[in-house]
Amino acid sequence: MRTPVIDVAIVGAGPYGLSVAAHALGAGLDVRVFGKPMRAWEQHMPRGMLLKSEPDASHLGDPDGRYGLDAFHRYAYGEPVPVDRFAAYGKWFRARAVGQALDESEVTAVDTEGGLFALSLSSGESVLARTTVLALGFLPFAHRPGVVAALPPSACTHSSDHHELSAFAGRDVTVLGAGQSALETATLLAEAGAGVRIVARAGALAWNDVPVHRRSIMSRVRAPRSSLGSGWPSVAWSRLPGAVRYLPEQARRHIVRTTLGPAGSWWLRERFDGAVAVNLGTRLTACEQRDGIRLHLKDASGAVTTLDTEHVIAATGYRVDVARIEILGEHLRRQVASSGPAPRLSRGFETSVTGLYLVGLAAAATFGPAMRFVCGCDFAARRVTAGLVGRLRGPRRATRPTAS
Incomplete structure (x- = not known):
């Protein structure tokens, strides 16, 4: 049986993959998107988040x-969105904007064959595509600090490894980090009956302000709102991600690193205070596994203490690295040019491999912090679709995936 050839294969059916699929289908391209819709949001976010x-x-x-979140469910100003409802919204979006173009098979490998991209599927089938868009989300890039990286999963996990935290009831758990993921994971653990503490290098926890619906004109001028928060820099990074690409590399890195730094949501603070112990201003220097896990901590004065716990959860974020895109064949990974570990992308999100595109978190080093969040979906989908149309229908139509 002949392997089908399609215009566009999209790997990943989360917010970015579904958005690119909707736009590419709207442009009349032959598209298939692979993966279970909203899988990471359903299976790798804690219940109750x-x-x-x-x-x-x-x-x-x-x-x-036509299919924004407000068309699925109307929210009052400042009302937080439950993760299970957001996952349901993604599936609702898929049914209306993507339809039968979704194949729930997982892509296990992407390589090249006869001038095309060859995708191997978990179903045992294979597909050939003229172009491929990797919408891998955050899971491949989960970061575990080197100090705890050697611990087995029974002793140390990443916050993205957990959906059901009730299994930790009655256990002593240490959460590493001071951002929203760490603070909310710790709170949900406490509410599930675990004894839990936060360990972080930060000297104090930061909390976002309660949003004010009606603000004065002066307040709106000084700190206009955007999808990335308040302030003129946030407005620029959220509304002009295409311009971020033209900034010097060092400036882009600084923007991504410092925009929306570690902080907890305003609605979480009351649940967190008094329920979670905090150990701040300390750096984890070593650990060892005995009956449990012993953590060695050093504070700003250089004093060293030890802390015994039953399990460690690293809520320490994500670090993009082309080497960790394991579904790409080794030769393709080598061909994807990068600045450090992050890929270099064209204005249309195309990598140095002709016809291979990367969206979502993997594009943040090029287009800025909006790509770390759902708010970047529409911009990325429009830019990628324009690139796909030009690549597939333009005078420079590619005949084979090559490094450009």
Whole structure:
């Protein structure tokens, strides 16, 4: 049986993959998107979690803007979005904007064959595509600090490894980190009956302000709102991600590293205070596994203490690294040019391999912090689709995937 050839294969059916599919289908391209819709949001976010992003910053992208979150469920100003409802919204979006173009098979490998991209599927089938868009989300890039990286999963996990935290009831758990993921994971653990503490290098926890619906004119001028929060820099990074690409590399890195630093949502603080112990201003220097896990901590004065716990959860974020995109064949990974570990992308999100595109978190080093959040979906989908149309229908139509 002949392997089918399609215009566009999209790997990943989360917010970015579904948004690119909706736009590419709207442009008349032959598209198939692979993966279980919203899988990471359903299986790798803790039950009971609320989105930190405001509802008006949580829309997926379709060409006519008909299927935003507000078309699925209307939220009051400042009302947080439960993760299970957001996952349901993604599936609702898929049914209306993507339809039968979804194949729930997982892509296990992407390579090249006869001038095309060859995708191997978990179903045992294979597909050939003229172009491929990797919408891998955050899971491949989960970061575990080197100090705990050697611990087995029974002793140390990443926050993205957990959906059901009730299994930790009655256990002593240490959460590493001071951002929203760490603070909310710790709170949910405490509410599930675990004894839990936060260990972080930060000297104090930061909390976002309660949003004010009606603000004075001067307040709005000084700190206008955007999908990335308040302030003129946030407005620039959220509304002009295409311009971020033209900034010097060092400036882009600084923007991504410092925009929306570690902080907890305003609605979480009351639940957190008094329920979770905190050990701040300390650096984890070593650990060892005995009956449990012993952590060696050093504070700012250089004093060293030890802490015994039963399990460690690293809520320490994500670090993009091309080498960790394991579904790409080794020769393709080598061909994807990078600045450090992050890929270099064209204005249309194309890598140095002709016809291979990367969206979502993997594009943050090029287009800025909006790509770390759902709010970047529509921009990425429009830019990628324009690139796909030019690549597939333009005078420079590719005949084979090559490094450019």
